[in-house]
Amino acid sequence: MSSILKGIAASNGIAIAKAYRLVEPDLSFDKKSVENAEEEVARFQAAISTSKSELEAIRDKAMVDLGEDKAQIFEAHLLVLSDPELLTPIEDKVKTENVNAEFALKETADMFVSMFESMDNEYMKERAADIRDVTKRVLSHLLGVQIANPSMVTEEVIVIAEDLTPSDTAQLNRQFVKGFTTDIGGRTSHSAIMARSMEIPAVVGTKSVTDSVENGDMIIVDGLNGEVHINPTPEVIEEYKREHARYEDQKAEWAKLVNEPTVSKDGQHVELAANIGTPKDLEGVKNNGGEGVGLYRTEFLYMGRDELPTEDEQYEAYKAVLEGMEDKPVVVRTLDIGGDKELPYLNLPKEMNPFLGYRAIRLCLDEQEIFRTQLRALLKASPYGNLKIMFPMISNLQEFREAKAILEEEKKKLQENGTNVADKIEVGIMVEIPSTAVMADVFAKEVDFFSIGTNDLIQYTMAADRMNERVSYLYQPYNPAILRLVKMVIDAAHNEGKWAGMCGEMAGDEIAVPILLGLGLDEFSMSATSILRARSQIHGLNQSDMKKLAEEVLQLDTNDEVIKAVEKAVSHS
Ligand code: PEP
Ligand code: MG
Numbered sequence: 163m164s165s166i167l168k169g170i171a172a173s174n175g176i177a178i179a180k181a182y183r184l185v186e187p188d189l190s191f192d193k194k195s196v197e198n199a200e201e202e203v204a205r206f207q208a209a210i211s212t213s214k215s216e217l218e219a220i221r222d223k224a225m226v227d228l229g230e231d232k233a234q235i236f237e238a239h240l241l242v243l244s245d246p247e248l249l250t251p252i253e254d255k256v257k258t259e260n261v262n263a264e265f266a267l268k269e270t271a272d273m274f275v276s277m278f279e280s281m282d283n284e285y286m287k288e289r290a291a292d293i294r295d296v297t298k299r300v301l302s303h304l305l306g307v308q309i310a311n312p313s314m315v316t317e318e319v320i321v322i323a324e325d326l327t328p329s330d331t332a333q334l335n336r337q338f339v340k341g342f343t344t345d346i347g348g349r350t351s352h353s354a355i356m357a358r359s360m361e362i363p364a365v366v367g368t369k370s371v372t373d374s375v376e377n378g379d380m381i382i383v384d385g386l387n388g389e390v391h392i393n394p395t396p397e398v399i400e401e402y403k404r405e406h407a408r409y410e411d412q413k414a415e416w417a418k419l420v421n422e423p424t425v426s427k428d429g430q431h432v433e434l435a436a437n438i439g440t441p442k443d444l445e446g447v448k449n450n451g452g453e454g455v456g457l458y459r460t461e462f463l464y465m466g467r468d469e470l471p472t473e474d475e476q477y478e479a480y481k482a483v484l485e486g487m488e489d490k491p492v493v494v495r496t497l498d499i500g501g502d503k504e505l506p507y508l509n510l511p512k513e514m515n516p517f518l519g520y521r522a523i524r525l526c527l528d529e530q531e532i533f534r535t536q537l538r539a540l541l542k543a544s545p546y547g548n549l550k551i552m553f554p555m556i557s558n559l560q561e562f563r564e565a566k567a568i569l570e571e572e573k574k575k576l577q578e579n580g581t582n583v584a585d586k587i588e589v590g591i592m593v594e595i596p597s598t599a600v601m602a603d604v605f606a607k608e609v610d611f612f613s614i615g616t617n618d619l620i621q622y623t624m625a626a627d628r629m630n631e632r633v634s635y636l637y638q639p640y641n642p643a644i645l646r647l648v649k650m651v652i653d654a655a656h657n658e659g660k661w662a663g664m665c666g667e668m669a670g671d672e673i674a675v676p677i678l679l680g681l682g683l684d685e686f687s688m689s690a691t692s693i694l695r696a697r698s699q700i701h702g703l704n705q706s707d708m709k710k711l712a713e714e715v716l717q718l719d720t721n722d723e724v725i726k727a728v729e730k731a732v733s734h735s
Contacts, residue, residue, distance in 0.1 A: 164393045167368045169343065170634055171388035172354035174691065175363035176406040177341030178399060181379040182319035184326070185372050187307045189298060191264040199257045206256065206263035209303035214243050216299070216311070223313055231467075242289075242296045248274060264304050271297040288468075308377070315339070320381040324372050327502070331356040341383035343371050343390045348634045350617035350667050352502050358689035359443050365390050367631030416694035420451035424697045426679060430705035434697055435491070435687040437665055441482040446690040451697065454491035456613065456687020457552075457665035458483060460536070461499050468507055470532060476539035484547025491548045493613060493665075493687070495592065496536055496565075498522040498554035502629055517618075517627065522555035527564055537572045544584035552613055556591040556598055559605065566608075592665070594618035599647040602654035612655050613687065616666025620644055639668040640724035645677060645716055652681050663687055670696050673728050679705055680712030707731065 196202045221236035242248060248270065255266035271293050278290035302309045312321070315335060321342040323330075331353045334342070339362060347353055347366035357364035363385030375381065375392055382391035382402050386409065391398060424434045435456030436447040440463070447455065463471050463479055471479075484492055499505050500521020513519040526533035540551060553565045566589055576583055593599050594615030602612065616639060621628040623643060626636035638644065648664070655662035663685030668674045670688030675696055678686065686696060711731040715724045 164391065164395055164398070165374065167343075167365075167371055167374060167390040167392065169365040169368035169371070169388050169390060170347070170349050170354075170631065171385050172347070172349055172351075172366040173357035173362060173364040173385050174409075175341075175361070175385045176402055176409060177320055177363040177383045177385070178402060178406075179318040179320045179340045179381065181322050181375045181377055181381045182310070182312075182315060182339075183372065183375065183377050184310045184312055184321050184323040184330070186324075187298075187302055187309045189301045189305060189307060191262070191268075191301075191305060193265040194262040195260050196256070196262055197260075199260055202256050202263050203253050205304065206253065206267070206300075209263070209300050210243055210249070212303045213296070213299045214240060217243070220311055220313060238288075238292050239296050239299075242292050243300075248293070264301060267297060267300060267304070320383055322371055322375045322381070326353040327504075331360070334360070334362070336360060336362065341365075341381075341385065343368055343381070343383050345369055345372050346629065346631055348628050348631055348637060350621075350628045350637065355437070355667070355689070356439065358691055359437070359439055359446065361446070361691050367634055369631060413694075416698050419694050419697045419701070420449070422451070422697065422701075424453065424700050426700055426703050426705040426708075428704045428706055430679070432679065432683065432700065433491075433663075433685040434693050434700075435493075435663070435665075435685055436690040436693060437687055438483070438690070441479055441486065443690065444483065444486040447487075450690040450693045452490075452690055452693055454493075454548075454685070454687075455483065455487055456491075456493050456663055456669075456685055458492060458494045459498065460495060461497055461503050464497065464499065464505055465503065470507070470535070473535045473539045473542075476536060477542050480540055480543035480549075481546045484543055484549055487547055489548050491550060493550045493552050493590070493663075494540060495552045495554050496523070496540075497526055497532065499525060517621065517629075523553050523561050523565060524555065527561065527568075530568065533565075533568060534572055537569050538576065541569075541573055541576055541583045541587075542581060544587055545582050549584060550588040550590060550611065552590045552592060552611075554592045554615070555594060555618070556605075557595040558597060559601070559608070562591055562605065562608065592618075593651050594622070594666070596623050596647065599651050602651045603657065606654040606658040606660055609660065611660055612651050612662045613685075614648055614651055614662065614664040614666060616644070616648075616664060616668035619647065619666065620668075623647065638721040639671060639674055640677070640715070640728070641721040642716055642718055642724065644668075645681075645712075645724070648678070648683075649681050649712075649716060652683055655684075656682065661685065672696075672699060673725055675699055676703055676708045676728055676732055677712050677715055677724075679703060680708030680710070682709075703732070707734075 217236050217240050221233050225233040252266045252270045275290045275293050278286040315338045318338055318340050321339055324345045341363040343365045354366050363383045365383050365388050380393050382394055425431045433453045435454040436452035437457040438455055439459045501517045556562050573583055588610035590609050590611035592615040593612050620637055624636045626633040652662040661684040665687040669686040670692030715727050718724050
């Protein structure tokens with residue numbers, strides 16, 4: 163039976179392939195007594211041996227694809243599977259209590275896990291995590307349930323998941339993962355942002371895709387319209403193949419603009435920059451004609467690993483980006499951890515409202531060594547290009563002053579030691595908290611630039627969690643409340659002779675671009691894959707007309723009225 167699910171179009175394009183479920187398996191079981199303990203022990207040993215061969219294959223593949231560090235994780239799992247201190251008590255339990263292997267395994271493993279976890283020792287805590295992982299694998303074999311091994315995928319698939327963390331997303335193999343779709347998340351959740359930078363079509367927030375899809379079902383991810391087709395008819399597949407070809411043709415048209423400047427019909431130049439997460443994304447920036455990097459989300463350097471990156475590692479990454487961009491502007495945002503971006507190794511307590519919690523600049527001003535290390539790495543890399551430094555989640559002037567003072571201190575220390583640091587490094591802030599937008603005139607006297615982070619600015623202004631698909635209708639970039647804040651920020655910057663950019667997803671949005679051009683935004687920073695479409699759109703607009711449009715929409719009542727006004731103005735432009 164074919165069916166269609168509606169979700170949120172998170173990353174453009176169309177993908178057609180078989181489903182691959184990346185979900186937690188059901189490993190529940192009952193305690194049972196067994197007649198023949200010897201047979202039960204043999205069943206357990208068979209599960210151990212299958213788990214071992216599976217882990218060996220995963221380890222060998224990880225070694226080739228992901229490097230020794232990641233392969234080491236599986237090596238540690240293999241050691242657990244050969245440890246008599248764990249295995250003997252399980253077998254003894256089966257024999258003496260005549261219980262099923264599942265029960266003996268879980269009871270014994272849980273006992274070790276809680277013992278190791280209660281120790282004040284990082285090494286033992288990691289062993290607890292290894293035992294937990296390995297137990298799942300052996301249980302899955304005892305129960306005959308499949309667990310997902312994404313690194314072992316060897317054919318084209320569409321990944322089906324409840325949610326994908328940014329580090330899950332970063333590990334997807336672009337060669338085989340043609341698209342993904344999730345139950346939860348919104349257009350600005352970080353998995354969606356990553357999908358755009360990886361150019362993988364995605365539909366998020368379907369609410370129920372994991373309930374509706376089995377492994378191997380044929381899936382179409384329509385990232386243009388936010389639809390997921392499950393087991394579509396051959397006619398629908400053909401129709402989508404044609405749609406895919408049309409989209410590719412359109413992209414080929416846009417690609418002709420790769421080396422063109424971004425100028426409106428009446429000659430207004432704006433800068434179209436890219437948002438990146440890692441130095442690897444630079445290729446996409448170049449292929450899509452990015453005129454700079456408007457947002458380098460450095461937190462991805464800290465994620466998907468077990469400890470903080472060293473100053474040297476950071477320096478290498480920042481230098482690579484600065485050199486790669488050849489003197490074009492590169493705005494590096496300092497660590498913005500928190501919200502949906504966790505660093506488990508910092509062992510921070512769970513919070514009720516992580517998006518309103520201890521995160522980004524709040525954490526950096528408190529854990530200063532983390533912050534200072536990053537700033538030193540940035541300062542040392544600064545002579546290699548056109549670096550601008552930006553602080554995230556600034557909510558009041560005091561935070562900006564403190565952060566800037568720490569930067570100045572580190573700069574002075576480096577210079578005193580004879581380290582070469584660029585003379586002029588602009589220092590700006592993200593405007594993503596309403597208090598800062600409202601006070602933009604005051605900030606503008608002290609910062610060198612603003613970059614408006616609408617993903618958060620909209621979430622905080624509308625009080626609507628950007629991860630929660632049930633309130634995603636409140637992600638209203640054209641709501642006059644948002645547009646008025648955006649105008650305040652741009653005007654405040656210009657009154658002080660500073661520049662204003664935008665690095666939230668709104669900067670590349672087709673409805674928003676005409677308004678932002680009219681409001682005088684200087685720099686638009688977006689997923690690299692949106693740049694050429696935005697350039698083509700701006701080539702067709704008169705800034706003077708868009709100024710009038712901006713004045714008009716600021717006086718409208720609702721998001722929908724603004725959409726209509728823009729569509730009308732653009733069709734006459
Ligand atoms: C934003 O909030 O708009 C932004 C660009 O930052 P992030 O999406 O990383 O929170
Ligand atoms: Mg943000």
